[in-house]
Amino acid sequence: MQNTSRGNTNFEVFIWIFMRISGLMQVFLALGHMFIQHILYDVSDLSYAFVVDRWRGPLWRTWDGALLALAMIHGTNGLRYIIDDYVTHPGRRAALKGFVYSLTGILILLGVIVLAAFDPGAR
DSSP, X not given: OOOOTTSOHHHHHHHHHHHHHHHHHHHHHHHHHHIIIIIISOGGGOOHHHHHHHTTSHHHHHHXXXXXXXXXXXXXXXXXXXXXXXXXXXXXXXXXHHHHHHHHHHHHHHHHHHHHHOOTTOO
16 A cells, blocks of 8 residues: 555655755765865865855856755755654644745755855955
8 A cells, every 4th residue: 555645656756866866966065075175175274265266166156056955955855754754733744844945945045145146356
């Protein structure tokens, strides 16, 4: 017997695939970030000027934006599973999911605004 309590199974299959792909992408993005920040450069040399220099081009903004978005969406989906498992009242479940989705959207939006609006020439 198939469990349909989590809604549309096509959506769940998509999310299942997304979680595997995003998790793998995050491993490479995070390891690349750690390699650059902590191995390639001395941690004591990291400064605002380093970030400015790094964010002058679109590559590192895209890298950091992808890491932000994938981590937030991946974590939110994991939290969705936890809410489905432990919050039994349908109204509370819907309200909690709505809050989590809204907070996730706001945090991703703020991150994108910072990445897009950052001016390397200003200081």
